[in-house]
Every structure is written in C-alpha cells, then in structure tokens.
Amino acid sequence: MTFARDQRHELPLLMVATALPIGVMLLRHFALSMRLYRRNRELQEKVTQLQLAEQLAGVGRWSVDIATRRHRWSEEVCTIVGVPPGTPPTDDLLAGLLVDGLKQMETTFYSHRTDREPFIVEFEVENPRRGTRILRARASNSFSAEGAREQVFMVVQDATDEYLRVAAAERERAEAVAREEEAQLLANTDVLTGLANRRAAMATLDRAIMTARRCRGELGLIVFDIDHFKQVNDEHGHAIGDRVLAxxxxxAARNARDGQLAARIGGEEFLMILAGAPELAVTGAAERLRLAIEAGTSMAPLPNVTVSVGQAMLGPGDTSLSLFARADEALYAAKRGGRNRVALAA
Structure with missing residues (x-):
C-alpha cells in the first residue's frame, strides 16, 4: 500500500520534470521565431524602401556573373529598358534589347577586369516604347578570396535625356560661335567684292608692321585705283559699276599669294599687303596685277577698265598711316603720269 501511494506522488513530479524542459524549449523557439519574424519584416521593409528609392531615383540594380554570363536585374531595370515588371534578363531578351550594347558592356567589363575601384559603363538598349536609349551604370567588381573576378554589380540609370541636353547645349554653343564668326566676318569683309574691308586691312597692316620690325623683315604695300570709274558709272549705270568692282x-584676290592680303578700302580704291616681300618682288606683283586687271576686264562682258598703282616699302620711321600715305601719293603720281601704270613712292 505504501509503495502504491509513493508511486501516485512521484507521477506528477515526473510529469512536471518532463514538461518543464519542453516548455523552456518551446518558449525559446517562440522567442527565436518572433525575432526571425521581426528581422524578416525589417528586411522586407528595407527591400521595399530600396525599391521605392530606386523608383524615385530612376535607377536599378543589375549584376552579371562572369563565369556563367548570367544576368540579374531589379524591377526598376525592367522599367528602364521597357519590359514588363518581373521579366527575367534571358539571353534572347538581352540579344534583342542590347543589339550593340551587350558588346559595349562586355568590352568595358574586360577593360576594367582588374579594377578594385568602381568604374563607369555606358551602353545602348533598344527600348520597345522609347527607341534607342543610352544607359549609364556605376559598376563594381566582386572578387573571390583567391582574387578571381566573380561578378560585376551595376547601378543603372537612363542617361539619354542628359546626352540630349548636352548635345543641344553643344549645338547652341556651336551656333553661337558660328554667328559670332559670321558677324566678325561681315564686320571685316567688303560685301560687294568679298575682300577685306578698310578696317580689317588697316588692322592687318598694323600687325604686319609689328612683325616686320620684330623680325627685321621687309614689307610692301600696293594701293591701286580704277581709272575713270566715274565715267563707267555715268555711261553704264551703278549696277554695271558694281559688277566691275566685283x-x-x-x-585681285586671285593674284594675292599666301601671306598676302587684298582689300577694298573704299569706292574704287583697293590695296594689297605683301609681308616679307623685297622691293623687286613687290614691283613685279604690282605690274602683274595691273596687267591682269586690264586683260581680265577686257575678256569679261563688262566695260574694259585699267588701274593706276602706287607702291611703297616700309621705311624705318613708318607707321601704317604714313606707309599708306606714301603708297597713296605714288598712286596719284601714276595717275598724273598718264594712268594704267605703276609708280614707286619716294
């Protein structure tokens, strides 16, 4: 009887002793499950936040396994390349999207195969909805413990609009430069003949004198004037007179050689600057010019004209104005001597 009573008392104790460790294990399992649940929820929230941040920033994640050449990308990359969300980057899809871009991508990957620092990748995709787009990615290599490159990770964004803005700005800059150059050309060009005008001619003469002084070189100036030009206008009209001037x-332009400048300085008066030419060469150029104008206008369907030419060489004390004045005086000496001739300045 005593033994039976002892057994009845020990049974609850045994049950408690057995249940207590199980209960502790269950509590620990529950606590662990709750921690895992919270961590999973936090991780999911972070993933959601990351996806939202990608959407707001217009960027996506793209990775490439070097050994298998397998591509993976995030939902936002689908939006960027123009495919439905969740579309995997299969070989066939990439071949259609990245016609030349895949080669561009792989070429850049290869050139940066040993880089430990991030690098930039740019490639083209054929977006089904928006056409050819230029993607830019900030890429980073992942290496194994042995130093072998395993993957390339990229943060990708569509850079097409930026390229278009840069191209538009570059076009505007080029157009502005072209307009400025055109304005400068018009400011320095005689519209009727296409030669340099008086302003450009005198500026060029100033520079030529400075160069001749510095280099101890020679400089010749020819000034010529169409003979009896008023008579041409009076007999044939100003329209014909303009054609004669042209x-x-x-x-004159055809007879100007390299380093020489022909200009119309007003009315029927012209000049030619001959930098580095000795006096004999300047005299020969003046005579050739006179003969060319006489012969050329006689063969054109225009009134035949001749020119009187004055020639001067740069002297020790000459400025552009004094050199021009001496050549101009020689021109009028040629006119007084009977026209259609060359006269040398004193």
Missing part, C-alpha cells in the same frame, strides 16, 4: 576684286 570683277576687279576677284582678279
């Missing part, structure tokens, strides 16, 4: 300008 033809004389064309002949």
């Amino acid at each position: 033809e004389v300008g064309r002949i």
Whole structure:
C-alpha cells in the first residue's frame, strides 16, 4: 500500500520534470521565431524602401556573373529598358534589347577586369516604347578570396535625356560661335567684292608692321585705283559699276599669294599687303596685277577698265598711316603720269 501511494506522488513530479524542459524549449523557439519574424519584416521593409528609392531615383540594380554570363536585374531595370515588371534578363531578351550594347558592356567589363575601384559603363538598349536609349551604370567588381573576378554589380540609370541636353547645349554653343564668326566676318569683309574691308586691312597692316620690325623683315604695300570709274558709272549705270568692282576684286584676290592680303578700302580704291616681300618682288606683283586687271576686264562682258598703282616699302620711321600715305601719293603720281601704270613712292 505504501509503495502504491509513493508511486501516485512521484507521477506528477515526473510529469512536471518532463514538461518543464519542453516548455523552456518551446518558449525559446517562440522567442527565436518572433525575432526571425521581426528581422524578416525589417528586411522586407528595407527591400521595399530600396525599391521605392530606386523608383524615385530612376535607377536599378543589375549584376552579371562572369563565369556563367548570367544576368540579374531589379524591377526598376525592367522599367528602364521597357519590359514588363518581373521579366527575367534571358539571353534572347538581352540579344534583342542590347543589339550593340551587350558588346559595349562586355568590352568595358574586360577593360576594367582588374579594377578594385568602381568604374563607369555606358551602353545602348533598344527600348520597345522609347527607341534607342543610352544607359549609364556605376559598376563594381566582386572578387573571390583567391582574387578571381566573380561578378560585376551595376547601378543603372537612363542617361539619354542628359546626352540630349548636352548635345543641344553643344549645338547652341556651336551656333553661337558660328554667328559670332559670321558677324566678325561681315564686320571685316567688303560685301560687294568679298575682300577685306578698310578696317580689317588697316588692322592687318598694323600687325604686319609689328612683325616686320620684330623680325627685321621687309614689307610692301600696293594701293591701286580704277581709272575713270566715274565715267563707267555715268555711261553704264551703278549696277554695271558694281559688277566691275566685283570683277576687279576677284582678279585681285586671285593674284594675292599666301601671306598676302587684298582689300577694298573704299569706292574704287583697293590695296594689297605683301609681308616679307623685297622691293623687286613687290614691283613685279604690282605690274602683274595691273596687267591682269586690264586683260581680265577686257575678256569679261563688262566695260574694259585699267588701274593706276602706287607702291611703297616700309621705311624705318613708318607707321601704317604714313606707309599708306606714301603708297597713296605714288598712286596719284601714276595717275598724273598718264594712268594704267605703276609708280614707286619716294
């Protein structure tokens, strides 16, 4: 009887002793489950926040396994390349999207195969909805413990609009430069003949004198004037007179050699600057010019004209104005001597 009573008392104790460790294990399992649940929820929230941040920033994640050449990307990359959300980057899809871009990508990957620092990748995709787009990615290599490159991770964004803005700005800059150059050309060009005008000619003469002084070189100046030009206008009209001026300008430009400048300085008066030419060469150029204008206008369907030419060489005390004045005085000496001739300045 006593033994039976002892057994009845020990049974509850045994049950308690057995249940207590199980209860502790269950509590620990529950606590662990709750921690895992909270961590999973926090991780999911972070993933959601990351996806939202990608959407707001217009960027996506793209990775490439070097060994298998397998691509993976995030939902936002689908939006960027123009495919439905959740579309995997299969080989066939990439071949259609990245016609030349895949080669561009792989070429850049290869050139940066040993880089430990991030680098930039740019490639083209054929977006089904928006056409050709330029993608730019900040890429980073992942290496194994042995130093072998395993993956390339990229943060990708569409840079097409930026390229278009830069291209538009560059076009505007080029157009502004072209307009400025055109304005400068017009400011320095005689519209009727296409030669340099008086302003440009005198500026060029100033520079030529400075160069001649510095280099101890020679400088010749020819000034010429169409003979009896008022008579041409009176007999044939100003329209024909303008055509004569244009033809004389064309002949003068054709006779100007490298380093020489022909200009119309007003009315029927022209000049030619011959930098580095000795006096004998300047005299020969003046005579050739006179003969070319006489012959050229006689063969054109225009009134035949001749020119009187004055020639001067740069002297020790000459400025551009004094050199021009001496050549101009020689021009009038040629006119007084009977026209259609070359006269040398004193």
